[in-house]
Amino acid sequence: MLKLSLSLQQNFQAPELVLKRAYLKKVVETSLRHIATQSNCEIGIACVDNAESQQLNLEYRGKDKPTNVLSFPSDLPDEMAAILDSFPIGDLVVCIPVVLQEALDQQKTPIEHFTHMLVHGTLHLMGYDHETSETDAEEMEALEIEILKKFGFDNPYKEQ
Template identity: 65%
Template structure:
């Protein structure tokens, strides 16, 4: 499996160093877990509160920043065989929200970012926890399994 990754890091912080190789490993592990082994491409933009807020308002009608937004590719299925790589879409991850949530939930920022990356990739390929309880449980189970493969704890365990 090959991953073509476009990474835009307009917002960076010392406590969260993102390495392209690590990001690709997370993406590959996620896709392999759900039996996608194609050459895939996706974009990740790391943004500030203002950009996340504006995008969340524009695309979801929610007047606040959010941790991750997913924009799945809308290329028709019949076109995919003609492409060199399967375009998954784009993720927008708000670094200040990731850091705030990490602190509030007593989580390591890198681990929380990794969870959100897995979560976002699942959204790009069609999983949606907002469709109902069954879909949410299915998505959470996948996230827990994938993160375990990456050596990370269950992000849904209660923190004290």
């Protein structure tokens, strides 16, 4: 039985996107269960502004612009999961202004796009990647579509 410990840091908040801790936890747990993760996990989520996202994106990815979500997987070896009561899988940094603008551009609700970014980031923490090969991208997108369907959201990759 999966048990998730979630820490939430809201450095940036927006009235059009009220985030409830219980909802965030449900999205991450649903994502982890979907890919058959059974161990107890810890995840950190930080909601930030454009400046903080841009600084982190430049520092860690060499890209001088804010981005929707950054994933920082834990660098603990998998063998530690057997020793620890709860295994830290990593941290997500979500740039709220970017997510809100993308939601507007893509004609989605803020919570729908935020949920997609949370699922997307969680899959990155678990080792999924969409930048190395087309096959990996297709696999990751298929998982995102399946998970988002559980929340009643449409395929985020379909043409508008």
